[in-house]
Amino acid sequence: MLVLDGKTTAARIRTDIQEAITALRQEGKRAPGLVVLLVGDNPASLVYVRNKEAACQEVGMTSRVLRLPADIAQAALESTIAELNADPEVDGILLQLPLPAGLDAQRCLTCIDPTKDVDGFHPENMGRLVQGLPGLRPCTPAGVMELLRQYAIPLAGKHAVVVGRSTIVGKPMALMLLEAHATVTVCHSRTPDLAAITRQGDILVAAVGSPCLIREGMVAEGAVVVDVGINRTAAGLVGDCDYAALCAKVSAITPVPGGVGPMTIAMLLHNTLTAYYQHTGRTEASCCCSSPCTRTASHPRTAGTTTSASFSPTQNPSTGQMA
Numbered sequence: 001m002l003v004l005d006g007k008t009t010a011a012r013i014r015t016d017i018q019e020a021i022t023a024l025r026q027e028g029k030r031a032p033g034l035v036v037l038l039v040g041d042n043p044a045s046l047v048y049v050r051n052k053e054a055a056c057q058e059v060g061m062t063s064r065v066l067r068l069p070a071d072i073a074q075a076a077l078e079s080t081i082a083e084l085n086a087d088p089e090v091d092g093i094l095l096q097l098p099l100p101a102g103l104d105a106q107r108c109l110t111c112i113d114p115t116k117d118v119d120g121f122h123p124e125n126m127g128r129l130v131q132g133l134p135g136l137r138p139c140t141p142a143g144v145m146e147l148l149r150q151y152a153i154p155l156a157g158k159h160a161v162v163v164g165r166s167t168i169v170g171k172p173m174a175l176m177l178l179e180a181h182a183t184v185t186v187c188h189s190r191t192p193d194l195a196a197i198t199r200q201g202d203i204l205v206a207a208v209g210s211p212c213l214i215r216e217g218m219v220a221e222g223a224v225v226v227d228v229g230i231n232r233t234a235a236g237l238v239g240d241c242d243y244a245a246l247c248a249k250v251s252a253i254t255p256v257p258g259g260v261g262p263m264t265i266a267m268l269l270h271n272t273l274t275a276y277y278q279h280t281g282r283t284e285a286s287c288c289c290s291s292p293c294t295r296t297a298s299h300p301r302t303a304g305t306t307t308s309a310s311f312s313p314t315q316n317p318s319t320g321q322m323a
């Protein structure tokens with residue numbers, strides 16, 4: 001059984017990004033810049049934002065957290081976003097969700113310049129994903145795809161079952177698996193007999209937010225299981241899968257913590273670097289992974305920019321050993 005080690009894989013991606021930024025600085029270029037908008041003082045959001053800021057600093061990106069009061073008016077928040085859209089030093093804008101009551105998150109997300117939308121939630125980037133066009137992809141499903149790629153997990157022709165249909169995880173996950181030529185089934189809270197479907201999955205992605213929902217009898221022998229769930233319980237942080245029970249049955253699985261979580265942050269850095277390359281019109285730039293935003297040609301607003309993937313795995317996919 002192979003443990004899909006997101007912590008180690010993400011660390012390697014961060015090292016690649018750090019090296020790319022060091023090279024830019026040596027050429028006298030500015031560092032890529034990310035601004036995180038934090039509205040109010042949701043304690044979980046504070047932790048997430050702190051982690052993102054630390055990750056940016058570690059790789060040499062410029063990161064700034066703009067803290068705004070919980071009672072900020074919608075119009076004021078939108079004009080702050082407009083200012084950041086116009087700031088040439090800002091490559092990525094991340095609006096930390098959830099927003100306090102009374103603010104319209106969807107309207108704010110739509111205000112972000114799609115070329116700075118490093119979360120990949122803007123309707124234009126979502127539309128690009130649907131159409132298979134290059135664009136910034138949502139970080140969590142992009143992180144899952146990169147992790148599967150790094151471990152050379154075959155997807156073409158496989159049956160992938162995604163449990164969860166949220167806009168930030170389940171739906172884009174399904175689309176990315178489809179883009180990789182998997183046959184995809186999406187399940188949700190109204191799916192009758194969930195186990196009958198999850199048992200059909202060669203690949204099973206759980207993105208629900210329900211501790212240990214996926215039990216041993218719900219997976220096929222030899223399946224590859226990706227656990228996106230993060231649930232805080234009395235026993236600590238657990239995923240949506242019963243990890244200990246599944247280990248005996250599956251061929252590969254992500255742990256929680258140390259699986260998808262670190263990959264999400266690595267993809268945020270990757271998206272910010274990609275946005276920087278687009279904004280600065282670099283044509284020869286290479287990045288750390290195979291996300292479609294780096295593989296394919298330019299965004300129409302930055303025509304002329306083409307980037308390519310250069311990162312090759314240093315891990316033996318059959319043994320899980322790091323080179």
Ligand SMILES: NC(=O)c1ccc[n+]([C@@H]2O[C@H](COP(=O)([O-])OP(=O)(O)OC[C@H]3O[C@@H](n4cnc5c(N)ncnc54)[C@H](OP(=O)(O)O)[C@@H]3O)[C@@H](O)[C@H]2O)c1
Pocket residue numbers: 140163164165166167168169170187188189190191194207208209210213228229230231260261262264
């Ligand atoms: N690792 C990371 O970096 C990362 C990033 C983002 C999220 N997460 C975690 O991933 C989990 C999902 O996040 P999310 O934002 O997608 O959550 P969400 O918006 O609450 O969506 C949950 C989805 O699960 C479905 N669902 C709920 N109960 C179900 C059940 N019993 N059987 C089948 N489907 C069920 C819901 O169905 P309906 O649509 O019918 O309601 C919904 O589509 C959470 O634990 C979250 O903390 C982790």
